[in-house]
Amino acid sequence: MERANKRAQLKHNLLSLIRQGGDGAQLPPERELSERLDVARETLRRCLRELELEGLLERRQGAGTFVSGQPVIKQPQLLSFSEDMQARGLTPSSEVLSFRTTGATAKIAQKLQLPPGAPLLEIRRLRMANDEPMALETVYLSKALVAELELSQLTSGSLYGLLHSHFGIQLRSAAQTIQSTVLTEEEAEILEVPPFSPSLLVTRVAVSTQGQAIEYAKSLYRADRYRFEVNVERLSVPADDVSTK
Amino acid sequence: MERANKRAQLKHNLLSLIRQGGDGAQLPPERELSERLDVARETLRRCLRELELEGLLERRQGAGTFVSGQPVIKQPQLLSFSEDMQARGLTPSSEVLSFRTTGATAKIAQKLQLPPGAPLLEIRRLRMANDEPMALETVYLSKALVAELELSQLTSGSLYGLLHSHFGIQLRSAAQTIQSTVLTEEEAEILEVPPFSPSLLVTRVAVSTQGQAIEYAKSLYRADRYRFEVNVERLSVPADDVSTK
DNA sequence: CAGTGGTCTAGACCACTGG
DNA sequence: CAGTGGTCTAGACCACTGG
Numbered sequence: 001m002e003r004a005n006k007r008a009q010l011k012h013n014l015l016s017l018i019r020q021g022g023d024g025a026q027l028p029p030e031r032e033l034s035e036r037l038d039v040a041r042e043t044l045r046r047c048l049r050e051l052e053l054e055g056l057l058e059r060r061q062g063a064g065t066f067v068s069g070q071p072v073i074k075q076p077q078l079l080s081f082s083e084d085m086q087a088r089g090l091t092p093s094s095e096v097l098s099f100r101t102t103g104a105t106a107k108i109a110q111k112l113q114l115p116p117g118a119p120l121l122e123i124r125r126l127r128m129a130n131d132e133p134m135a136l137e138t139v140y141l142s143k144a145l146v147a148e149l150e151l152s153q154l155t156s157g158s159l160y161g162l163l164h165s166h167f168g169i170q171l172r173s174a175a176q177t178i179q180s181t182v183l184t185e186e187e188a189e190i191l192e193v194p195p196f197s198p199s200l201l202v203t204r205v206a207v208s209t210q211g212q213a214i215e216y217a218k219s220l221y222r223a224d225r226y227r228f229e230v231n232v233e234r235l236s237v238p239a240d241d242v243s244t245k
Numbered sequence: 246m247e248r249a250n251k252r253a254q255l256k257h258n259l260l261s262l263i264r265q266g267g268d269g270a271q272l273p274p275e276r277e278l279s280e281r282l283d284v285a286r287e288t289l290r291r292c293l294r295e296l297e298l299e300g301l302l303e304r305r306q307g308a309g310t311f312v313s314g315q316p317v318i319k320q321p322q323l324l325s326f327s328e329d330m331q332a333r334g335l336t337p338s339s340e341v342l343s344f345r346t347t348g349a350t351a352k353i354a355q356k357l358q359l360p361p362g363a364p365l366l367e368i369r370r371l372r373m374a375n376d377e378p379m380a381l382e383t384v385y386l387s388k389a390l391v392a393e394l395e396l397s398q399l400t401s402g403s404l405y406g407l408l409h410s411h412f413g414i415q416l417r418s419a420a421q422t423i424q425s426t427v428l429t430e431e432e433a434e435i436l437e438v439p440p441f442s443p444s445l446l447v448t449r450v451a452v453s454t455q456g457q458a459i460e461y462a463k464s465l466y467r468a469d470r471y472r473f474e475v476n477v478e479r480l481s482v483p484a485d486d487v488s489t490k
Numbered sequence: 491c492a493g494t495g496g497t498c499t500a501g502a503c504c505a506c507t508g509g
Numbered sequence: 510c511a512g513t514g515g516t517c518t519a520g521a522c523c524a525c526t527g528g
Contacts, residue, residue, distance in 0.1 A: 076321065176474070179445070198444075232324075233322065
């Protein structure tokens with residue numbers, strides 16, 4: 001057990017150092033830190049790399065390791081709407097438009113690895129940021145997993161938080177597709193924009209730490225209020241390189 | 246020099262192993278591979294992790310390391326249009342709509358870290374996949390960097406390839422924003438869709454391995470033909486965790 | 491040039507898989 | 510239980526920064 005938790009523990013220690021330091025603060029040199037925190041330098045460095053990927057630290061060879069002034073997420077994160085808005089400095093809220101049990105269509109069944117027709121919970125919510133309509137979200141969850149989920153629990157807090165605290169389900173990753181579309185008249189009315197306004201359509205299948213498909217969600221974001229920011233890296237293997245005979 | 250290239254060399258060796266193996270093939274155990282390729286196991290493992298992130302390998306503790314049947318990119322990559330289409334199994338081509346020198350607007354100057362009014366090369370291209378219009382792309386490059394770039398060089402191959410081979414510029418990463426918009430009548434005509442059709446607007450600032458901002462690009466993709474697929478991970482530090490007092 | 495992060499090594503032990 | 514990937518270590522040396 002010692003071993004498995006070492007990195008998690010280490011990360012906690014580093015996080016408190018980062019919070020203490022504040023923007024731009026320089027962390028102690030790796031060799032000193034590793035000794036102080038009683039881990040090998042390479043182990044420390046793995047944690048530092050993760051924190052760098054999460055945008056909390058900047059490392060410069062020859063210069064040092066610094067607390068990021070303005071954290072930039074370098075790897076896209078799986079965030080619930082609430083978390084996403086908070087990260088953008090906005091206050092999330094929502095209004096439940098419908099909450100019902102339904103049967104899985106062929107498509108959703110396939111995405112959630114359930115038999116077609118399996119009972120699903122469908123939650124449709126208007127998501128707001130600073131009390132302004134931002135997105136229209138429809139979430140499907142297997143009824144078998146969240147049978148006792150009640151409407152009243154949804155009014156406050158994030159669904160992901162609920163899944164974790166009440167059902168022991170922790171999400172690990174998701175496959176998302178991002179498309180452009182125009183809103184129907186009904187959707188436009190709910191989002192308080194003119195009919196046929198442009199919208200970002202985000203479809204998501206989220207998977208638990210156990211590897212089980214948990215959530216299928218479709219979100220329509222107001223194009224005038226929402227945009228994705230993605231940092232992309234240039235990895236190895238340019239296509240030509242591979243095809244070189 | 247030995248040191249710096251070790252991982253790159255190693256990766257090449259692994260790539261040829263992967264290509265030989267084909268879908269689903271199992272790689273030799275790490276201990277054996279590291280000996281055969283004459284590197285420490287940890288060094289090998291770093292490369293394997295990168296290849297896993299690039300979706301070329303799957304590793305299962307206790308079972309082994311396997312060539313991915315259907316590579317899934319786990320980290321969004323910086324790809325030129327040509328590379329992107331090839332990765333999607335389509336044949337890219339393009340038509341240069343305009344090619345001219347202009348002065349940097351305040352906004353573009355800021356993105357490219359140039360003084361306002363600095364001379365820029367503006368390249369506007371219709372990008373096609375399997376000879377069908379796919380996107381309308383406008384690229385801005387500092388004239389100072391690519392003074393000798395000629396129109397004739399653009400007709401074949403990718404701009405990124407040109408930058409590398411003719412100007413020694415290698416890209417490292419980019420910041421992208423993804424928005425939803427509707428096309429103007431002129432844009433719609435070029436892309437051969439009805440006016441005011443929805444479109445994905447992708448804005449990109451690409452940075453070289455030297456850390457210099459090189460390219461500012463705006464691309465309008467046909468919403469009916471193009472979508473983004475992004476895999477997102479759930480990282481540590483849920484917001485609550487931090488705010489816990 | 492002292493000090494920093496970056497790479498690489500050889501080896502120990504842990505955790506999981508799949509017969 | 511043999512074999513696999515996953516974690517961690519202590520230490521050497523490289524590459525870069527910034528006075």
